Amino acid sequence: MNRPWPLIQRQLEFETLKSALTSDTGACGVVLTGDAGVGKTTLARVATQSLPGDVRWVAGTESARSIPLGVFAHLVGSSTSRDPVAFLSAAREALLGAGGPVVIGVDDAHLLDQLSATFLHQLAIDRAAHIVATVRSGESTPDAVTSLWKDGHLMRLELSPFTRDQSVTLIESVLGGPLEGLSAKLMWEASGGNALFLHHLVEGALEAGTLRERRGVWQLRGRAAITPELASLLEDRIEHLPADVMRVLELLTFCEPLALDTLSDLAGEEAVEDAEQRGLIQIVEDGPKAEVRYNHPMFSEVVRRRVGRAAARRLRGNLVEALRTHPITGPGDRIRLAELALDSDQTPDVDLLVTAAKDAIAFANVPLGERLAKAAVDRDGGFRAANLLARSQLWQGHAADAEAALNRFDPDTLDESQLVRWGVTRIANLFWSAGDAETAEAVLEEVRQRVQNPAAVAVVRGIGATCAVAENRLSEGLAEAEAVLAEPNPTPWSEEMGTFAASMALAVVGRGSEVAALTARADAAMTKVDGLTRYPAAIGPILALTLTGQFDAAARRAQTYLDHAATTGQYLGWGQANILYAIVDVARGRFAETVRRLEQAMAALTVGDTGSAIGWVFPAYPILAQAYSVLGRTADAKSVVAAAEGRYGRHVAVFGPMFEIGKAWEAAGQGETSRAIATACGAADAARESGQFAIEALALHLATRLGDASTAPRLAELAERCDGPMVRLAAAQAAAFADGDGSELARIAREFEEIGALLDAADASAQSAVAYSTADRRREALDAAATANALAERCDHASTPAVLEAARPLPLTSREREVASMVAVGLSNREIADRLVVSVRTVEGHIYRACTKLDVADRGELAESLRDRH
Incomplete structure (x- = not known):
């Protein structure tokens, strides 16, 4: 390179x-x-x-x-x-x-x-x-x-090492594009911020193909590779080490961290002490437990390069023999022992491989879970191994592989416990990974007819409740989920599914305050089954907090998921955690951060080169469409909406009304306020029909912000049935907007700002400015317009129709303003006519009158005038 x-x-x-x-x-x-x-x-x-x-x-x-x-x-x-x-x-x-x-x-x-x-x-x-x-x-x-x-x-x-931000700036300037946040963390930790190490780490990873670009984002996947040049430089530090010290480093290379007593038994206490005195290793004490780590991760790679394949297998075998003499105290010990045994000269125990695969999946390390489960399958591990293999594959979007692993088994030959696991895994794979709700429903019905044990029945009801909520059959799904959670001793599987379904349903129907009681149960359940479930299951609790105006609490909860994903270093969890945080960011008006998070998250969760049908990625689309639109990235917003159209289906129907809201934002970004209002009202109708009253309120509030003065009666009804202050404020804004009450709109804007909903506050201030101007209260109008502009700047210079109208009031009718805005974004007269369902001559008339009022000569100057005002 x-x-x-x-x-x-x-x-x-x-x-x-x-x-x-x-x-x-x-x-x-x-x-x-x-x-x-x-x-x-x-x-x-x-x-x-x-x-x-x-x-x-x-x-x-x-x-x-x-x-x-x-x-x-x-x-x-x-x-x-x-x-x-x-x-x-x-x-x-x-x-x-x-x-x-x-x-x-x-x-x-x-x-x-x-x-x-x-x-x-x-x-x-x-x-x-x-x-x-x-x-x-x-x-x-x-x-x-x-x-x-x-x-x-x-x-x-x-001279200190580079900070993480400096390291990212350096790498991105070399790669010519953004670096994934998780990859940045791993590369910064591996290099220690050392400029020379960072240089060679990037070059080595590019050469090895482990640093790659996906959807415009650079990602590190696999071990950190280093160049031969850096290896040569670092080898000077270890070239003349005594043989016993080298053995310490070699053992640690294949099992880091390693318990101090185990390493001392294998390499000798004096050798370990010598390695520590030379600054090559460090001993980290955690209570009575002492573990040994490299002082710098790069030396592990250098030692690894020096050890041949046969020697590496022998060293891992030595480690396996030593670790087997110590009691296994938890999942981490099992995973380590199984992974070492798999690559050693020892014969791996199939039961160990199966149990370790289950542990790895529970820890959200599904790539490792797949490797261990596949090894168990290859060694005749039976149904348990195949089921674990399918579970690890479905999380990675490998739906066909997961289906193949399960189709080896005839459900008629399985006992009831196996049948439930087979069914739940197939349903999850078909529904969320493949996006095939119809076949998933058939499998659900087949398993439902066969099981009788109460615990097994509860699990099947739990997965059925989750599917029902995802398909937007909220009443049915919530009733089933509540019945499952009411069982006296629910299994982790049934509790996981029940809390997943109930929290999502309660959030969107407007009963967000009830979700908090489910949170502790959900957290406990998620640690016992599939670790990655914790992320999509958290959408409900975080939506509940944001829809009820508890933004700080939502941010704290989202951060716990992001911290967990970063600690485990698993990109699938990290991508999903960023979607969770983006829900909070967009509600707060942090649109540039929303875009950064979601572009990286969607790149991390992309399967192959054509995208993914994985259901838990879908919530990112409407959020990203809104963020792009208010930042003026209209082409990107349109592209995201188109991509989402191709991935929408029964399996994500619960997000349908939110997706329509995203479409409304996209139309507003194009300057098509009539289409935007109609789309927002359509989203409200769809939400109302399915009982998503909190989302209905969100859609009607958007219609209000876009200029619809007819939403107040329904929003007043929703304020009575939805938890939290957000719907109450939306209803108050709709009434004040209909009445042209500038003072009330200004008060509502202040309340939105206190909650942290900055763009909502900006739009309310903007409408206040217009109301004041209409009442010929020029000073108040100027103050309100300045407030709206300042709030929009805090939202990364976001632009909405209301803010634009307040900041640059035009002597145009609403239709003239809409046509002029569509001219400004580059639409032809024919395209405008088609979108507004009017004749080209009518469009030309609106343009002529707008040009006359703004004292511009022609269509081109009109577009330039509008762009300058934006």
Whole structure:
């Protein structure tokens, strides 16, 4: 790879260094200290390149360390006396004899011989030149160099590793596109923020194909690879290590972290202590438990490259034998032992593989669960292994593979317990992964007819309730879910499904305050079955909090899912957690953050090159459509709506009204307010028909914000049946808008702002400005318009029809304004006529009158005028 690597600006350090190298007072230069590869030399050379005077660079090396005045010898000449005093005098004359300001740069000053260090010290004492020197942290350094900063002759500047933000900026500038947040975390942790390590890690991952672009987002998938060049540099640290210390590193490479006592048994206590003293490993204590880790993750990759395949299998076998002698204390121990055994010279135990696969899936590590389950299937692990394999595959969108794994079994040959597991897994795969609700319904009915055990019946009712809610059969789904949860001793499976269905149904029907009671039960259930279920199941609780105006609580809850996903390092959970957080972001008006989250989340959850039918991705589409629209990215909003159309179906029907709201925002972004209002009202009708009263209120509130003055009566009814202040405020806004009450609209805007619904507040303020203007209260109108604009700026400069009208009032009718807005976004007269269902001549008439009122010459100037106002 030959990608250019730009300099990440360390502006403060750069200015400090440059000032010290040009000032005639205080210290006459700087000693830059820091770890190898942190960027000391790069910063020093960039700073000296900007100086007007002569810059003379030398570099300390191991080979020149034994030669007196070694790094400066080329300045003295071969005929000079060997006398040290004459040496120093000749070097001084060579450096300073020409007169004028001189800057001396010394790279790796810790490697200077004593005479060179003394010479540099004398120059600093005499202020004969400005000096910049780099010193590697942790290295033995000549006293003369150390005294440069201890005695105040030079300033000491510690160069820290890059922050995470600096690392991301660097990587994205090289890749030319955004880096996935989870990948950024993993790469920053692996590199430690070290510029050199980061460079080679990116290049190595690109070369290995583990760093790839998907839907415009760069993702790291698989182990962090490093280049041969970096491996060669790091090998210098381990090349001459004693064999017993190398064994410590080799064992740790294949099992990190590793219990201290286990590692000591395998490699010897003295070897472990030696490795720790050399700074290669660290011991982390957690109560009575002590674990060993590498001090830097990169060294693990270097050691791994040195170990052959046969040796690696033998080392893993040694670890397996050692770990088997210790009691297995939890799922983590089982997973580790199974994974090691699978790649070792030991024979893996099939029961261990099956149990570990189940544990991995419960921990949301479904790729590992798939690997372990497949290994068990290949070793005749039977139905349990095949079912686990299918469960791991369905979460990754591999619906056909999951179906194939389950179709090997005839349900007539399964006992009732197996039949329920077979049925639940098939239904989940068909419904959410394949998007085939019809076949899923047939399987559900087949299993329902066969089971009799009360616990099994409850599980089947639970999955049936979840499907019913997803299909927008809310009354049926909620009744079934509540019946399942009312059972005296529900199984984790039935409790998982019941809380999943009930929380989603309660949120959208407007009973959000009842969801909190389900939250603790849901959290407990999700840790016992499939760990990834926790993310789609959290949509209901987080929607309930946002729809009832509890944005801070919603953000805290969403953050717990994001933290969990980042801790486990699993991109599937991370992608879904970002969808959860985007629900809160869009409600708060954080649209740029919404776009960033969802673009990365959808890239992470994309299956293959054609997208995914996975049901739990669908909620991202309407949210992203709104965010794109208010940010003026109308083409992107249209593309998202089109993509969602192709993925909509019975399996995500519960999100249908929300999707229609997203379409309304897309129409509003295009300037088509008539279509936007009609679409919002259509969304409200669909929501009302299915009992989604909270979503109906959301749709009617949008219609109000777009200019529909007929929504107040129905919103008043919904305010009586929906929890929280959001619907009450929407109803109050609709009434005030219909009455043209500017003062009431301004009060409502303040309440929305206090809750944190900033774009809602902006639209209410904008409508207040128009109402004040209509009443000829110009000062209040200007104040309200300024408030609306300020609130919209806090929403990443969001633009809505109401805000635009308040900020730039036009002497146009509503239809003239709509036609002019459609001209501004580039639609032809024919396209406008088709969308408004009027004749082209009618459109031309509206354009002519708009041009006359705005004193512009033609259609082009009208469009430009509107764009300037936007």
